[in-house]
Amino acid sequence: MDVQVFVDLQNQFDSESSLREEISAATKELHKTCRLASAKLSKAHAVPKTQSKQVTDSVKEQFATIHTNIEAIAKQVRPVTFYRYHDMWSMAVQNACAMVIFAVYLEESRLATAADIQSYLGYRVNVTNEDVTEFVITLEEYLHGIISLFSELSRLAVNSVIVNDVQRPQEISQFASELYAGFQLLNLKNDSLRRRFDSIKYDIKKIEEVQYDLRVRGLIA
Amino acid sequence: MSETAEQIPQQHEQRPAKKPRFEKHKGTPDLSQPMSETKRAILTSFTQYRDTLDAHYDRRERVIKCSRDITALSKKIDSPDRVFADAESKQKQVLELFRKMSAELQGSNGYKYNRQATPGLQEYIEAIGLWTFLRDSTLITKQQVVESLSVADESGEVKPLLMVSDEDYILGVSDLPGEVNRYCINSIGKGDRNAVERSLAFLRELKEGINFVLCGGRIRDLDKKIPKIEKAYYSMSIRDDEMAKINPTAVAAAADA
Numbered sequence: 001m002d003v004q005v006f007v008d009l010q011n012q013f014d015s016e017s018s019l020r021e022e023i024s025a026a027t028k029e030l031h032k033t034c035r036l037a038s039a040k041l042s043k044a045h046a047v048p049k050t051q052s053k054q055v056t057d058s059v060k061e062q063f064a065t066i067h068t069n070i071e072a073i074a075k076q077v078r079p080v081t082f083y084r085y086h087d088m089w090s091m092a093v094q095n096a097c098a099m100v101i102f103a104v105y106l107e108e109s110r111l112a113t114a115a116d117i118q119s120y121l122g123y124r125v126n127v128t129n130e131d132v133t134e135f136v137i138t139l140e141e142y143l144h145g146i147i148s149l150f151s152e153l154s155r156l157a158v159n160s161v162i163v164n165d166v167q168r169p170q171e172i173s174q175f176a177s178e179l180y181a182g183f184q185l186l187n188l189k190n191d192s193l194r195r196r197f198d199s200i201k202y203d204i205k206k207i208e209e210v211q212y213d214l215r216v217r218g219l220i221a
Numbered sequence: 222m223s224e225t226a227e228q229i230p231q232q233h234e235q236r237p238a239k240k241p242r243f244e245k246h247k248g249t250p251d252l253s254q255p256m257s258e259t260k261r262a263i264l265t266s267f268t269q270y271r272d273t274l275d276a277h278y279d280r281r282e283r284v285i286k287c288s289r290d291i292t293a294l295s296k297k298i299d300s301p302d303r304v305f306a307d308a309e310s311k312q313k314q315v316l317e318l319f320r321k322m323s324a325e326l327q328g329s330n331g332y333k334y335n336r337q338a339t340p341g342l343q344e345y346i347e348a349i350g351l352w353t354f355l356r357d358s359t360l361i362t363k364q365q366v367v368e369s370l371s372v373a374d375e376s377g378e379v380k381p382l383l384m385v386s387d388e389d390y391i392l393g394v395s396d397l398p399g400e401v402n403r404y405c406i407n408s409i410g411k412g413d414r415n416a417v418e419r420s421l422a423f424l425r426e427l428k429e430g431i432n433f434v435l436c437g438g439r440i441r442d443l444d445k446k447i448p449k450i451e452k453a454y455y456s457m458s459i460r461d462d463e464m465a466k467i468n469p470t471a472v473a474a475a476a477d478a
Contacts, residue, residue: 003426003429003430003433005360005362005363005430006430006431006433006434007433009387009390009391009433009434010433010434012387013387013434079328079329080328080329080331080332081332082329082332083329083330083331083332083333083335084332084335086332086333110259110262111259111262111263113262113266114266127266127269127270127273128269128273129273129276129277131327131328131329131330132328132329133329139270139273139274143270174257175259178257178259178260178263179263181260181263181264182263182264182266182267183267184246185246185250185264185267185268185270185271186246186267186270186271186274187245187246187271187274187275187278188274189278
């Protein structure tokens, strides 16, 4: 038996851990930008619908930074080892997707498609789960981003009443239930997507309670 | 004793398929009914997402199934007591399973489903590692593992069926001390000094080697295993010394035998 075998193995592990460090440093930057974007976007909760365009315009700059942040991660990984390190940045990319999805909803009251994600973040969503040949955003990351939208929607329903917009909760409720119908088509297994999906119903309930309060007081038809 | 060892892994193969608790959603939702444009767009794209996710989950299940079958068969190749007579044919069957599994692990999927595939692969490395030890008293190299998993394709080119990562290799090898330990203890029982000598030499070298590689998890368990083995060898040596003191001729006779 040759100790050299183990020395070689150790060298392999060493070079890998320095790669991991670089990826994690790049991911940290992405997290930072996402937090800034999130802080800016959350102002949308405090203003009426008419002003939400200003809010989303103010985060455009962060979306561009997110693109460069993801680029920095993408440079570190080769397609074949994509899934080996995928867990390291997955959470951050989920957040980035959530930001885009919320921003698109605020602007156009619709669900951001995979194509929207690509145009904002510069990377394709792998909706058909095909073999990875370049850096992609996975379908799961996109779906996680959509699930995050539900909690924003339930807050938005409450907050739009605060800014005297009693029509908006109705619109939100309609949209949330349509989106929920989409999610119900999925056959989720017992994984993180499933667990977060289970929390959607509480957000829907909150939106419905807002509508109930408005209607019972005769504030909406 | 060897019969029971051969029966245990049967369990996986005989387990009936689990019935799904809920019926799977299949087909496309009825889009002909009146609905808003946004809803139609959502339902259309989510139908596509569902098919993608289903394909992913199914593939993951198939890899898990293959990995389990490989684990079960690997246990039938050898045990610390002996290499089973049909080890060669079992090895062929395992290769067949690896061939099946390799179809699911092409390209980027290799790492995507590594978590599901690795238990079987590790068990296989352990099995052929033990085989190599019993035959040559040496540690199996990663190259040997890859070679044992290589088959000729249609064009006659010999290619490995699947990628063996350093982690797979080191984790498979790190199960060896336990097996060699059992072999060593059995040999003490049988009074086979030669076998004890070579297992101890092997384990010591393996320990030195493992000390070079610093990683977490099961590798650290090795540190607990090796003192256990050394303690057994210590007890044996002490008994031998004691024996030699009382009756030197009997020990010499045993050593000659």
